[in-house]
Amino acid sequence: MGIIAWILIGLIAGAIAKALTPGKDPGGCLVTMVIGIVGGLLGGWLGKVIFGVHSINGFFHLSTWIAAIVGSVIVLLIYRLVTGRSSR
Numbered sequence: 001m002g003i004i005a006w007i008l009i010g011l012i013a014g015a016i017a018k019a020l021t022p023g024k025d026p027g028g029c030l031v032t033m034v035i036g037i038v039g040g041l042l043g044g045w046l047g048k049v050i051f052g053v054h055s056i057n058g059f060f061h062l063s064t065w066i067a068a069i070v071g072s073v074i075v076l077l078i079y080r081l082v083t084g085r086s087s088r
């Protein structure tokens with residue numbers, strides 16, 4: 001897949017991950033896109049290591065989107081742990 005496809009998948013997967021996880025997150029669209037791209041890569045790697053499948057098949061494959069969203073949720077939760085929550 002091309003870099004533009006990864007950016008598009010990352011943006012959408014990051015937005016879906018933010019919608020699926022409750023709570024308020026610091027960061028805007030750029031952080032969402034980075035979380036989505038990193039999450040997509042993480043999800044593809046985990047799918048390959050844990051299940052032995054090549055989960056990044058193509059832009060329109062369901063496995064690509066599921067791997068990107070699951071990976072994005074994981075990265076988002078780690079991001080929340082690292083940045084912490086401000087108590088105001």
